[in-house]
Amino acid sequence: MEQNGSEKKKLSVYDARENWPPYTYRDYPSITPEVYSSFLEFLSTENTSNKVMELQPWISFCDSRCAFCYYPTAPYSQTKIEPYLAALKKELKMYAETKYVQTSLFDEIVLGGGTPSLLTAEQMIDLIGFCEKNFNTTEGYFIKVTGSSRSFDEKKLETIAKYGVYQVDMGAQTFDNAIRKSLNLPDSAENVENEIKAARKLGLCVCVDLMYNLPGQTMESWVDSIKKAIELDVEVDCYSLEVYPGTALEKQISAGKMPPLGDANKEREMYLTAYDLFTKAGYKAVGHDRFSRVEWHVKENCLNGWPWAGILTTGAGCFMGYLERYSYSNIEDTQKYVETVHSGRLPLGKLSKSSDADMMRKVMTRLYLRLPVDVQEFKRRFGKLPKEVFPKQIAKLEKMGLIESGDKEIRITKQGDIWKGNIAWEFASK
Ligand code: SF4
Numbered sequence: 001m002e003q004n005g006s007e008k009k010k011l012s013v014y015d016a017r018e019n020w021p022p023y024t025y026r027d028y029p030s031i032t033p034e035v036y037s038s039f040l041e042f043l044s045t046e047n048t049s050n051k052v053m054e055l056q057p058w059i060s061f062c063d064s065r066c067a068f069c070y071y072p073t074a075p076y077s078q079t080k081i082e083p084y085l086a087a088l089k090k091e092l093k094m095y096a097e098t099k100y101v102q103t104s105l106f107d108e109i110v111l112g113g114g115t116p117s118l119l120t121a122e123q124m125i126d127l128i129g130f131c132e133k134n135f136n137t138t139e140g141y142f143i144k145v146t147g148s149s150r151s152f153d154e155k156k157l158e159t160i161a162k163y164g165v166y167q168v169d170m171g172a173q174t175f176d177n178a179i180r181k182s183l184n185l186p187d188s189a190e191n192v193e194n195e196i197k198a199a200r201k202l203g204l205c206v207c208v209d210l211m212y213n214l215p216g217q218t219m220e221s222w223v224d225s226i227k228k229a230i231e232l233d234v235e236v237d238c239y240s241l242e243v244y245p246g247t248a249l250e251k252q253i254s255a256g257k258m259p260p261l262g263d264a265n266k267e268r269e270m271y272l273t274a275y276d277l278f279t280k281a282g283y284k285a286v287g288h289d290r291f292s293r294v295e296w297h298v299k300e301n302c303l304n305g306w307p308w309a310g311i312l313t314t315g316a317g318c319f320m321g322y323l324e325r326y327s328y329s330n331i332e333d334t335q336k337y338v339e340t341v342h343s344g345r346l347p348l349g350k351l352s353k354s355s356d357a358d359m360m361r362k363v364m365t366r367l368y369l370r371l372p373v374d375v376q377e378f379k380r381r382f383g384k385l386p387k388e389v390f391p392k393q394i395a396k397l398e399k400m401g402l403i404e405s406g407d408k409e410i411r412i413t414k415q416g417d418i419w420k421g422n423i424a425w426e427f428a429s430k
Helices: 005-013 033-043 078-096 121-134 154-163 177-182 189-201 219-231 248-254 264-280 295-299 334-342 356-367 375-382 391-399 417-426
Strands: 053-059 106-113 137-147 167-173 205-212 235-240 284-286 290-292 310-314 321-323 326-330 348-353 403-405 409-412
Touching: 033 326, 033 348, 053 078, 053 121, 078 121, 078 310, 078 334, 106 121, 121 137, 121 154, 154 189, 167 189, 189 205, 205 219, 205 264, 219 264, 235 264, 264 284, 264 290, 264 417, 284 295, 290 295, 356 375, 356 409, 356 417, 391 403, 391 417, 409 417
Parallel strands: 053 106, 053 310, 106 137, 137 167, 167 205, 205 235
Antiparallel strands: 235 290, 284 290, 310 321, 321 326, 326 348, 403 409
């Protein structure tokens, strides 16, 4: 994406970029007995969506706390892991015994979190094996494990690669050691690099998170991190830093102990630089924030099936669960999570059921994921065309040159790519 004068001018369509879409777990209501019963009823029905799903057991422990982290994770302790894993399997089993899940098909098993790589290789394999035994998987399903370079040693990587793990996700964030230190990231950039090399040598696909607009981060430092990722031949999820209330980073910035983030212009320039460098290196922009050279990432079912497919997520604090109209997050406190599971209840913390109006808006958030909105499918499901439901929004975005709308589909344009979060918010409920 070249930044000539006219493109820079066009970038002023919004004052700042929205980096996250509407309908995230933060907005779900706390669970009520009525919605819980309706969810159980839904789970007792057959899955007729014809969509393939992702299974995501969540390991909610970390061995340190990154300064920007807002995830509900607990400090790692060996004594807590076994009771937690027992509860996690019990929760998985509760879902596996429902008619909905028995008539569902999964093409991804993802150990998410948190830091699942804190488990021993044997614990990981035991958990993955439990999922394989209790859930229906497609013939060529993929297994992914999330973790930190500090807890993925070579032996562990070798054992899980031999078992059949396809991808490891590592939260590298930056290869700049000074920034790593200031953000309390575990491990040095050199060791992150070594673990990535070890994983790639074993034939594992590696996906790293890289963050931009970090306090004190120069463009030079950002470009170095991008180039390093390209050199290491990894897939990259690129996130702009968001400072959440209550995080260590927010407190440090408020107290003047850390420089603030760059302004909206710097943030945009960093995104465009990443887009430019990655696409020139043969990467495709996929989903909301990924640059990938792996064809399968473009085809991922749980991505392409949004919002009708599903992510069955389990474990304390998991928050990306959605099964058709239901979206949920789990109880965050690990002890309370374990107790709730053993009481025989699903450990849900928040649960939201979408109406038709919500689902229509959610379908439009496919644009945020760089996916087309199928106009005729929209009509089949809701009895109206997108243009009839959202006439003002579609006309406005077309006029701004951010989307293209035809008889078959609506898509974001090249110019709309940088504003995909803002585009999604245009369709949100006011
Ligand atoms: S490793 Fe991930 S989940 Fe754990 S503290 Fe850091 S950002 Fe949060």
